[in-house]
Amino acid sequence: MAHKKVEPKYRILIISLFVSAGLLVFGLIFIDHLNLQKISTGLLRPLGRIMIFISIGLVGGQIIEVSGWVRYLGILAAPLFRFSNLGRRCSSAFTAAFFSGLVANGMLLNFYKEEKISRRQLFLTNFINQFPAYFLHLPTTFFIVVSLTGRAGIIYFLVTFAATLFRTLLFLAYGHFKLPGNGPEPEGSPVQNSGAERSKRIWKGLKDKMPARIVNIAVYVLPIYTLIYVINGLGFFKWARNWMAQYVVTTFMPVEALSMVILSFAAEFTSGFAAAGALLEAGVLTIKQTVLALLIGNIIAFPLRALRHQLPRYIGVFSPRMGTQLLLMGQGFRVLSLIFVGVIYYLIF
Numbered sequence: 335m336a337h338k339k340v341e342p343k344y345r346i347l348i349i350s351l352f353v354s355a356g357l358l359v360f361g362l363i364f365i366d367h368l369n370l371q372k373i374s375t376g377l378l379r380p381l382g383r384i385m386i387f388i389s390i391g392l393v394g395g396q397i398i399e400v401s402g403w404v405r406y407l408g409i410l411a412a413p414l415f416r417f418s419n420l421g422r423r424c425s426s427a428f429t430a431a432f433f434s435g436l437v438a439n440g441m442l443l444n445f446y447k448e449e450k451i452s453r454r455q456l457f458l459t460n461f462i463n464q465f466p467a468y469f470l471h472l473p474t475t476f477f478i479v480v481s482l483t484g485r486a487g488i489i490y491f492l493v494t495f496a497a498t499l500f501r502t503l504l505f506l507a508y509g510h511f512k513l514p515g516n517g518p519e520p521e522g523s524p525v526q527n528s529g530a531e532r533s534k535r536i537w538k539g540l541k542d543k544m545p546a547r548i549v550n551i552a553v554y555v556l557p558i559y560t561l562i563y564v565i566n567g568l569g570f571f572k573w574a575r576n577w578m579a580q581y582v583v584t585t586f587m588p589v590e591a592l593s594m595v596i597l598s599f600a601a602e603f604t605s606g607f608a609a610a611g612a613l614l615e616a617g618v619l620t621i622k623q624t625v626l627a628l629l630i631g632n633i634i635a636f637p638l639r640a641l642r643h644q645l646p647r648y649i650g651v652f653s654p655r656m657g658t659q660l661l662l663m664g665q666g667f668r669v670l671s672l673i674f675v676g677v678i679y680y681l682i683f
Contacts, residue, residue: 343550350553354560361564368567377563384555388650389548391436395444396543397536398430398437418509423451424459431466438463439651458509460660461667465502468495482611486624493629493679497671555650562642571642622683629676637665 358377361368415425423445431438442459445451451459472491480487565571610628613619619627640661648657 343546343553346553347549350556353557357557357560357564361567365564365567377560381556381559384559384646384650385548385552387436388551388555388647389544391434391438391651392440392443392547392551393540393544394434394437395427395430395440395442396540398426398441414506418458418506419513419515420455420459420462420509421451424455427459428463428466431463432470435463435467435470436647436651438466439648443651454513457660457663458505458513461664462502462505464664464668465498468498479607482607483614483624483628484611486610486614486621486628487607489621489625489679490628493625493675494632494672497668497675500675501667501671551650554654555646558649558654559646562646566642571638574638622680626676626680629672633669633672633676637669640665 358373361373362370409425411425411428412422415421415428424442427438427441427445430441439460442451442456446453446456476491479490483490607628610619610624614621614624645658645661648661651657652660
């Protein structure tokens with residue numbers, strides 16, 4: 335299939351820049367602690383990093399697709415993805431997700447734009463890619479959490495892994511029964527190209543697609559990220575965390591765990607686990623209560639953090655509608671699986 339050149343939306347980008355500037359002016363007027371220095375460090379630098387990482391992800395996905403590496407990346411998970419009728423391209427995105435979620439999403443977008451996978455395949459693979467994402471962040475979090483909470487932390491990771499595995503198996507089973515058995519893509523044989531020909535194809539694909547896609551990403555990412563920054567500056571996310579924490583604690587958890595669960599919503603990742611370890615060590619909480627409290631903190635904190643940090647990336651890579659749907663549905667499935675496995679743990683242990 336010939337590459338389709340995408341035209342950049344420069345006029346819409348100008349409108350987007352004006353909207354973003356208007357939001358910042360609103361923030362400077364109505365948020366007392368906001369100033370130009372904080373905007374530079376708290377908004378412009380993170381926004382620049384997001385645009386760079388999204389661009390790298392899209393470029394990486396394009397290179398992997400055009401260079402023919404899709405065939406080799408897809409080998410590892412091929413049996414599972416044949417069972418789920420998702421095919422080798424989705425399998426290659428799954429493998430890439432063990433190294434970079436942005437590259438995997440960039441690959442899925444390229445496949446979808448080229449009409450090599452369907453919308454349902456894109457959604458289903460994105461949800462399944464939560465499994466490699468779990469391992470992608472595991473080395474950073476595991477030793478911190480276990481060192482702070484000991485045995486309760488190990489059980490917590492076992493429960494969250496069980497939830498991740500459970501929903502992954504459900505997604506694979508859904509694909510097996512709901513997607514067409516033969517799939518929309520021909521497996522075919524790899525095209526033999528010289529190194530110069532592959533480089534030419536890669537460069538042509540990047541030149542035809544990347545400038546427009548990066549501009550079109552900026553159209554949505556700039557105002558949405560700025561809006562979330564201003565809303566956070568107004569204290570909305572802090573209010574939502576505290577309100578939800580109070581409701582959940584007073585309904586499902588012992589009062590002694592209140593401080594731990596509230597701290598788990600703080601911006602610092604380790605604070606909730608440190609509080610849990612302290613309460614556990616002091617004998618205020620049992621191991622079971624600590625695990626359940628950590629699960630509740632996980633269920634409440636992570637969807638809010640996803641909306642705050644991941645929404646601009648999802649909308650940037652995909653589109654406002656598709657990106658929002660992917661994020662909300664993915665977080666919804668994640669929460670439901672954690673609740674299901676958490677209830678089983680509560681009843682059995």
